[in-house]
Amino acid sequence: MTIRKSNTYLSLVNSYLIDSPQPSSINYWYNLGSLLGLCLVIQIASGIFLTMHYSTHISLAFDSIEHIMRDVNAGWLIRYIHANGASFFFICMYIHIGKAIYYGSYKSPRILVWTIGVIIFIVTMATAFLGYCLVYGQMSLWGATVITNLLSAIPFIGNDIVPFIWGGFSVGNPTINRFFALHYLMPFVLAALVLMHLMALHIHGSTNPIGITGNIDRLPMHNYFIFKDLVTVFVFIIIFSLFVFFSPNTLGHSDNYIPANPLVTPASIVPEWYLLPFYAILRSIPSKLGGVIAMFGAILILLSLPYTDKSIIRGNAFKLLSKLSFYLFIFNFILLGNLGQLHVEVPFIALGQFATIFYFAYFIIIVPFISSIENILFYIGNYNK
Structure with missing residues (x-):
């Protein structure tokens, strides 16, 4: 047995960086x-x-x-x-x-x-x-x-x-x-x-x-x-x-x-560019308290994904609807980032509110709805085979 596997500390490095098995x-x-x-x-x-x-x-x-x-x-x-x-x-x-x-x-x-x-x-x-x-x-x-x-x-x-x-x-x-x-x-x-x-x-x-x-x-x-x-x-x-x-x-x-x-x-x-999407969400809510809750909620809602995604297949590689909704979400996130640096005026106010609604809807409505539909399609496809 080599020293990298027998030594207490080197074996730890070995298990993470050398022999760690990764999907090909x-x-x-x-x-x-x-x-x-x-x-x-x-x-x-x-x-x-x-x-x-x-x-x-x-x-x-x-x-x-x-x-x-x-x-x-x-x-x-x-x-x-x-x-x-x-x-x-x-x-x-x-x-x-x-x-x-x-x-x-x-x-x-x-x-x-x-x-x-x-x-x-x-x-x-x-x-x-x-x-x-x-x-x-x-x-x-x-x-x-x-x-x-x-x-x-x-x-x-x-x-x-x-x-x-x-x-x-x-x-x-x-x-x-x-x-x-x-x-x-x-x-x-x-x-x-x-x-x-x-x-x-x-x-x-x-x-x-x-x-x-x-x-x-x-x-x-x-x-x-x-x-x-x-x-x-x-x-x-x-x-x-x-x-x-x-x-x-x-x-x-x-x-x-x-x-x-x-x-x-x-x-x-305006804050730095990497905070702009969440700043846009903050500004889209008329209420100060509501804006603060929405801004922090926009980050914390990421924790809901393991529970709202009902799909029996991991990932979007073979799922057309999930893939489309994902790219719409990415476009919406970039749009929020751009809106965060613009003045609060027409038409950016309404656009920011729609983008904010879509952002939260993706996690709460779109992901569970589309994943459930794709599960049904998957079962139908397997049944027809």
Whole structure:
């Protein structure tokens, strides 16, 4: 027996990265998991270096970012890697979630994997929001003000929670100190959640695009799948480098390069692009409390999929109606993202409300209805044979 199998610690690495049996039919969409792990490492590493030069005082926060960009050796590179890394993190995460929905990766016996994944998604959004506020540009200040103010909609305790988070009566020095402390801590919480995600996945292994059991034909993780992951890692690094070196500000908002001024309100207050679909859902509800519930509900409703999907066949590879509804859902999600950055005016108000209704209807009505119809068609087809 080799040392990698007999040693206590190496055997653990071996069971996850070398001998781990994977379905031979999994495609490149399954590589997003390794890319997300790479993104997390990039964000933690670049973030640690940024903290060495960042100041949490509101009078110095924006200037300390400029100091990093102009005076620190390769500071511009570290800052652009961290800023664009957040966007690429969410690009990979949204594709990863889309893949899981398309291939039915949330179905039993992988409900725990899906649940931990949704928690990772929520924690990542919170971490990104806190980090965006630390720049203390115009959009950082007003974004922090608007989003934290949403908690005032909570009945009875909302008006007490907001000043508690602020540490005063507006976003100020205590707020930035608290956001910085949490932003530094939460990536390590994310790393722990990722390990839990992998442990839960390891119990039953990955799904496959076909939707039937992959136990019949499996290959070890190394060297076929490790090499396959490296292909997408190199593609990711190339695209990521193009943004970092040639177009570093494309995914950011121009107003955040203006120092924060609490006396001047920006023409339109929008969060980063990866939060826009949920911001559009928030704005589509006239009631403040209703908007907050809808925004958080839009994320938490992902947890309902293992129970609302009644299909006896995993995934959408061979299901025409489910495939069509899935692509409509993706189009609707992109539409919500676009509406989130537009002014609240006709016709975008009504369009946002229709898109929000469709978003929730997909999980509550469309998925259970279509999956039930396809089950009936499946039984009829088998009976006629």
